[in-house]
Amino acid sequence: MSIEVVFGRHLRKFREGKGLSQEELAFRSNLDRTYISLLERGKRRPTINTIFALAKSLDAAPSDMIKMVELELATDITGREP
Template identity: 30%
Template sequence: MDVVQLLGVNVRRYRRLRGMTQEALALEVEMERSYVSDLERGTRNPSVRALGRLAAALGGHPAQLLEVCAD
């Protein structure tokens, strides 16, 4: 799996685990909801700063968003 797709899978996974909508996550990280949607679909490459903001909002570390999960 491509790293951008992996990031998207993990953003969606951690967002759902926290019971957040895309809209709620977008508001928390000050991004457009469509940007969050694009990230989750693996069609956007976030900046390092955006990766950090996403990880913080999801209660984790940026590296967690790039790890392969064994679910």
């Protein structure tokens, strides 16, 4: 599975966990709602600036967002958690 798809899936989990709509997350992070949608569907690659903006808006550490992706990708490759 691609990094973009995995990141998007976790972004959606973070967003829904905070009870935010895509529109509200976009407003808080100064991004466009359609861009949030594209990220969540794995159609775009976020820049480091985007990851930091999203993390701040979600009250999360950027490293936590990346770690979730890293763990899932490592699990997909090996079939077990690292």
